[in-house]
Amino acid sequence: MKPKNRHSGILWPIALAMLILLPFSCQVEDEQKQSQQKDVARILSDHEPRNIHCKYWSSTVEKGISDQVFQKLIDLDPLTFKPKEVLASKIPEINLTDSLPFIDFEIKSGAKWHDDKALKPDDILFTLKFMFNPFLEQDFDANYFTFIKNIEVLDEEINMVRFTLNNLVPDPVYSTGQITIIPKHIYDPDGLFDKYSFREFKENNERIMGDSTLKRRSEEILAKVYAWEPETLIGTGPYRFKERLEGQNLILEKVADYWGEDYSESNPWFQAFPSSINYMFISEPISKKLALENQEADVHRFSTSFLPTISDNPAISENFQEEKIIYFGFVYLGLNTLSSRLKNPELRRAISFLIDREEMVEYLQEGYGKITNHPFFGLTTAGESKIRSYPSFNPDSCIWYLEKGGWKIQNNDAFRSKLVNGQMEKLQLEYVYSSKNKSSEDTGLLLKDKARSVGIDIVLVPLEFGTYLDRMSNHEFDITRGGIGTLPRGFNYKAIFHTEAISKGKNYVAFGDKTSDKILEDLDIEIDPAKAEDLKVQLSNRLVDSRSWIILYNPEIPVLVSTRYKNYINSPVFQGIWPPSLN
DSSP states (O other): OOOOOTTHHHHHHHHHHHHHHHHHHHHHHHHHHHHHHHTEEEEEESSOOSOOOTTTOOSHHHHHHHHHHOOBSEEEOTTTOOEEESSBSSOOOEEOOSSOOEEEEEBOTTOBOTTSOBOOHHHHHHHHHHHHOGGGTOHHHHHTTTTEEEEEEEETTTTEEEEEESSOOSSHHHHHHTOBOOOHHHHOTTOGGGGSOHHHHHHTOHHHHTOHHHHHHHHHHHHHHTSOOTTTSOOSSSEEEEEEETTTEEEEEEOTTOTTGGGTTTOGGGOOOSSEEEEEEOOSHHHHHHHHHTTOOSEEEOOGGGHHHHTTOHHHHTTEEEEEEEOSEEEEEEEOTTSTTTTSHHHHHHHHTTOOHHHIIIIISTTOEEEOSSSOSSOOHHHHHTSOOOOOOOHHHHHHHHHHTTOEEOTTOSSEEEEETTEEEEOEEEEEEETTOHHHHHHHHHHHHHHHHTTOEEEEEEEOHHHHHHHHHTTOOSEEEEEEEOOSSSOOTHHHHSTTHHHHSSOTTOOOOHHHHHHHHHHHHOOOHHHHHHHHHHHHHHHHHHTSEEEEEEEEEEEEEETTBSSOEEOSSOEEOOSOOBO
């Protein structure tokens, strides 16, 4: 006879209670999980950022993340596009004197960095020095602020700084307020930068260039910038960087006891909803499709090449709504004037006749775009009418220019060639693009097909994004496709089209001469709208004539947003899940 367990009388009611409570505990667990999931925004992105530091981002994905962490003195309201005070306590006035114009910025009381250190006027002064430090590779950022002659701390107690300008620029208060502030105590804790004035940094004087200690400090700063450490990647925004798993995701979390909470109701740049943002990086179309079908993502800003993969898909259409971003910017084909082949303007002109912009918008963009001949927004109808057009698609005209340039079909070859320095050379060009950018690849394939029909061999060269950017900066390409994001006001086109931007900006195709530089310099300071428009017309016509920047269209960007969000606001200035509302 089996001995009776003396604990059995106690255990069976406990077991029964556990059976009764188990469904309840599972239900509670499920509700907690759903609640946590509701408070996490999952953003699906094609591209993984190289950096989200506000001074080193190089893509719209990186900028979108950076804007959650770092803040400017003034930014644009995402809905009205009017200037909105952020770190500044108010929108200041421009002071016009007999000497030089100046602007006094007062910083919001209580502004703090993510490590609870107070934001000080000295941080603003340091930020300007940082941008112009020749050892910190910040020429592009600095190029936007060359109109600033000096900056001085007026009063540490009331957090006020004064910017003195070289001259009166268009929209001077907004343009000056576009500076994104970074923490001095993180990057220059012992005040090494204090040895030099802002003007010395801006002029790259001999004292700075010969300072080996400053150079070493700058190298240490760059190491911190690229280290992906939460302790150093800090700003004043409503979110802070939490962690990154390379190749998979990046997480931002809402700042606890955030100093800007009192401003969040009326100012979107201080709003943090939900409590965490998980940026998921998936480039493979099938994997992206599955993530959307399984509702593992909430928002996906996608290229139009992805539309065929998700169209007529009930698992996606029933759970997502499509939004559009009106994109302030333009897509272009760049024909490098420093290329051994394309330095010849006649060959650039020939290739321009192979570019079918209507087909690119209709088929590659699925209609999400508007063809344009210039890079500007808000021109009058009269101004638009004065700008010359890029040529329409015409292979016969392309062949005429090729023949004129001596590029001929030899012995029934498929591709054209000609005698160069005593040797017969084939007309072959490299189209360089980021391997994860499907739109760039599709554009290259379309161009390659049309070029083959007239005897030009275009070789597609896909590259990892970092390598691609290096090739662009070093002008090591023949043709590329790119996009430039601009702003509805206060945008400095010198950083794109000036000859100084060939080595210090994004003038990858090396456009320009003294005349175009003068137009840009005049545009930078012209405050009369009619005169400014005339300068824009002049520059646009020189761009058309050069055939180095072939401006294609202004894109519209489709975005899928989970139906569990209401009132999702999609702005070209800022993409955020605010105001906070869930279905």
